[in-house]
Amino acid sequence: MNRHFELELESLKTILIKMGSVVEENVNNALQALLEHETGLAHKVIENETRINSLEIEIDNAIIDLLALQQPVASDLRFIIAAQKINNDLERIGDHAVNIAESDLNLLKIKPLDSMLEIPKMVVTIKLMLHQALDSFILVDPKMAQTVLETDDQIDNLNRSMATEVIELLKSDKKTIECGLELIRISRNLERIADIATNIAEEVIFYAQARVVKHHAEEKR
Amino acid sequence: MENGQIRIQVKSLNLWYGEKQALENISLDILTNQVTALIGPSGCGKSTFLRALNRMNDLIENVRTEGEVLFEGINIYDKSVDAVELRKKVGMIFQKSNPFPKSIYENVAYGPKIYGIRDKKSLDEIVEKSLRQAALWDEVKDDLSKSGLSISGGQQQRLCIARALAVDPEVILMDEPASALDPIATSKIEELIFELKKQYTIVIVTHNMQQAARVSDYTAFFYMGELVEYDITRKIFTTPSIKHTEEYVTGRFG
Numbered sequence: 001m002n003r004h005f006e007l008e009l010e011s012l013k014t015i016l017i018k019m020g021s022v023v024e025e026n027v028n029n030a031l032q033a034l035l036e037h038e039t040g041l042a043h044k045v046i047e048n049e050t051r052i053n054s055l056e057i058e059i060d061n062a063i064i065d066l067l068a069l070q071q072p073v074a075s076d077l078r079f080i081i082a083a084q085k086i087n088n089d090l091e092r093i094g095d096h097a098v099n100i101a102e103s104d105l106n107l108l109k110i111k112p113l114d115s116m117l118e119i120p121k122m123v124v125t126i127k128l129m130l131h132q133a134l135d136s137f138i139l140v141d142p143k144m145a146q147t148v149l150e151t152d153d154q155i156d157n158l159n160r161s162m163a164t165e166v167i168e169l170l171k172s173d174k175k176t177i178e179c180g181l182e183l184i185r186i187s188r189n190l191e192r193i194a195d196i197a198t199n200i201a202e203e204v205i206f207y208a209q210a211r212v213v214k215h216h217a218e219e220k221r
Numbered sequence: 222m223e224n225g226q227i228r229i230q231v232k233s234l235n236l237w238y239g240e241k242q243a244l245e246n247i248s249l250d251i252l253t254n255q256v257t258a259l260i261g262p263s264g265c266g267k268s269t270f271l272r273a274l275n276r277m278n279d280l281i282e283n284v285r286t287e288g289e290v291l292f293e294g295i296n297i298y299d300k301s302v303d304a305v306e307l308r309k310k311v312g313m314i315f316q317k318s319n320p321f322p323k324s325i326y327e328n329v330a331y332g333p334k335i336y337g338i339r340d341k342k343s344l345d346e347i348v349e350k351s352l353r354q355a356a357l358w359d360e361v362k363d364d365l366s367k368s369g370l371s372i373s374g375g376q377q378q379r380l381c382i383a384r385a386l387a388v389d390p391e392v393i394l395m396d397e398p399a400s401a402l403d404p405i406a407t408s409k410i411e412e413l414i415f416e417l418k419k420q421y422t423i424v425i426v427t428h429n430m431q432q433a434a435r436v437s438d439y440t441a442f443f444y445m446g447e448l449v450e451y452d453i454t455r456k457i458f459t460t461p462s463i464k465h466t467e468e469y470v471t472g473r474f475g
Contacts, residue, residue: 068434
């Protein structure tokens, strides 16, 4: 019916997808820089952050206009509210990618360890989670979003194992202290990215099915 | 304000109904191919201002006007200007749809006939084109001989828009064009406004602030005969510059 409004919603979605792909690229670059010790890529991640920040503001403004001028209701309102949260989520993921890139550069200055412990496993899972969270938004696929929610526990477990393993390492060899602390930082940032990808998935379910799944809200009812 | 081509330039317009001043020193540029919404509480002067743009107020007794309304570089209040010719170029749509008690075809062909078009083929073309532009053609094309009064209220309003378009105007003034319509018919009129602004300049008076927000590019807020604020609609509804405007659009007064 209201074709003009639909076009505006469509263009909000398009710019949010663009934001998602820039953020995903930045995360992937930060992780590749980490695993392959690539200084250039790490610097690129840090430079790219300004792009993410300006997209965030652009999306914020588009959302304010839609709320003020179009008085959205029902699924349109849920979409716009979800878009606002996802925008914020993506910007925070961008920040964590930068943190990882900075750790990458720190690691390169000190003698790296032979093993990254659980990090390679975390990287594989997080890349998949983020990709699925974004795809579930693009395709409006709550089932895919659900798989993201279910994967988060794996990351939490790996993050805990990392802490234990790093402590063991530090006990055995004090020269590894700087490296160990960077690895803890990276693991912590990875765990945050997984959590935020989970938030995105929750927003997709809210938008697509009008269900609130965060904080186990449905079980408590 | 963003730069655009000016279609109508209003300079220091004052208007009195007898002793009572209804418009005070209004200056405002109406931009080409844009939708300008006039908002404000009842009696603020917005409808008077709209009618001043094609001299509809001439039809009311005891109206006195000062200042200029420049259209195509000429003050429309100059003695040399023919009001009928002006209203052909600056058409008007009213709150209550007012089709003639004639067929749909005759409603649309009426204006062109008055302006001397007699050729059946030309008239047929104008009628079809105008009804298409008014997004009504598909709904009425099977029986154009049906009375203009027999169709629904929303369709009647679009018929009136087609009738206004048939004389090839440049500006369309709309006085509460959707206030008597249900939400679906309203939404059709609003969509139509988006289509029409590609070719025409539109000025709309509306009591429905949300409608002004949805359809317009520029918004002018009137209060007690004065123009309080005029800016890009987005600005008026997100960050108005004047507190009075903020209070009105947020529903805190008026």
